[in-house]
Amino acid sequence: MIERLWSGRSPLYWLLLPLSLLYGAITGLIRLSYRLGWRKSWRAPVPVVVVGNLTAGGNGKTPVVIWLVEQLRARGLRVGVVSRGYGGRATRYPLLLSAESTPAEAGDEPVLIYQRTGAPVAVAPQRAEAVKALLAAQPLDVVITDDGLQHYALARDVEIVVVDGERRFGNGWWLPAGPMRERASRLASVDAVIVNGGTAGEGELPMRLQPGQLTRLQTTADGAQAPDFSQAIAMAGIGHPPRFFATLQGLGIRPLRTYAFADHQAYQPAALRALTPHGEPLLMTEKDAVKCRGFAADNWWYLPVTAQLPEPQAGALLQQIIRGVTRRKAQTGEGSRAH
Structure with a gap:
């Protein structure tokens, strides 16, 4: 039913348009409040890379996060990951994941990222608190946040949006009449658009999920x-x-x-x-x-599946992140470890 509504194949989505307009107005005001300085974003002492999407539902963010962790670590960077931990109910936050952490307390995606990469992972409803916990536990060069494109309380240096290449943006409406958290025009302000399957448009990075x-x-x-x-x-x-x-x-x-x-x-x-x-x-x-x-x-x-992105576009995205790490270290006086 939801797929039919969001794809525009069912006219019933018209009944939900008033709620969608309200959702769009509220989310727009939240973003505007940060842009105008009415609400403050916390900026981490290391670059933050957000991997998110504009729509509800699975687009392939987690494989992209895993790919980024592996690629950046291979280039000599110390990488941490933060997440909201959706689906988990920890007794305390922020929660630093360990080998004993379960999806029931940390959420399934953070546990998957931790098990696949071995990178330090922290979860908290307020992602800034998760970043602070990671940095207090060990030195890092960059933090990747799994989801959180609309979580403007955490300042970010690079924004990556993952798009489902088959479904794209459905009927284009905000939730609940459509799948959109933000309108497609938001893509103009992000650093990279990764398209999972389907056909990538001009300026977009095509991605394939390679099954193991x-x-x-x-x-x-x-x-x-x-x-x-x-x-x-x-x-x-x-x-x-x-x-x-x-x-x-x-x-x-x-x-x-x-x-x-x-x-x-x-x-x-x-x-x-x-x-x-x-x-x-x-x-x-x-x-x-x-x-x-x-x-x-x-x-x-x-x-298991692994994200595959083409060169040289993927390399250019990685170099953008590495340059950000180098600049931040120069500002703080720390010697660069990036290669």
């Missing part, structure tokens, strides 16, 4: 023979589940059944086991896997 190998969640069973994935069941609890199912199709896997769950959904072991009553392989995203690993059955598998 299906991996068993239950590591104690890794030596077991891989099953027949033609008999698999697929599930996804992400912003846009059809993307995962299409990726499986691209790998030649046509699941017998597919199940789409809400983004950030907390799973119950019995409910997931009921999806495969005859022991069929259950395929899921890596984001789902971080929530299921603690109670996984030996027939559960996940598919």
Whole structure:
């Protein structure tokens, strides 16, 4: 239903336009209040790179964050990540993630980033507090914030917007009549637009999510023979589940059944086991896997994906970030470690 509304295929979105206009007015006033200095943004002593989007739903931000962390660390930078930690309920904030951190307390995306990269990650509703906690724990050269484009309380040096190349901006309206958090005109003020799938426009960076190998969640069973994935069941609890199912199709896997769950959904072991009553392989995203690993059955598998961006555009974006680090260090008198 939401997809039909937001894509403009259902005329019912007209009924929600008054709420959308109210949403747009409120968000516009918030942004204006920061631009005019009525409200103050906190600026970190190191550059902050925001990876966000203009629409609700999954666009591929987290793979971009992971790509940035890996690329910048390979160039000699000390990188930290902050997040709102959506879906998590920690007993205290800011929360610095550790090997014992769970999605229930930190959120699924921060745990996924921490496990994939090993970079320091902190979560807090106020992202500035998360940045301060990271910097108090260890020296960093740059901080990447997963989401938070509209969180103007934290000043940023580089803004990156990730766009779903297939869905783009739907009917173009603000929430709830459409998918927009801000209007598409906001793209004119950001530093880079990364388009996940579909066709990138002029000045946009095309990105592809390269699937890895299906991996068993239950590591104690890794030596077991891989099953027949033609008999698999697929599930996804992400912003846009059809993307995962299409990726499986691209790998030649046509699941017998597919199940789409809400983004950030907390799973119950019995409910997931009921999806495969005859022991069929259950395929899921890596984001789902971080929530299921603690109670996984030996027939559960996940598919990791890696963001791929083209040169030289990707290199130019990385160099822009590195130059910002170099300038900030020159201002503070710290010797540069960037290469």
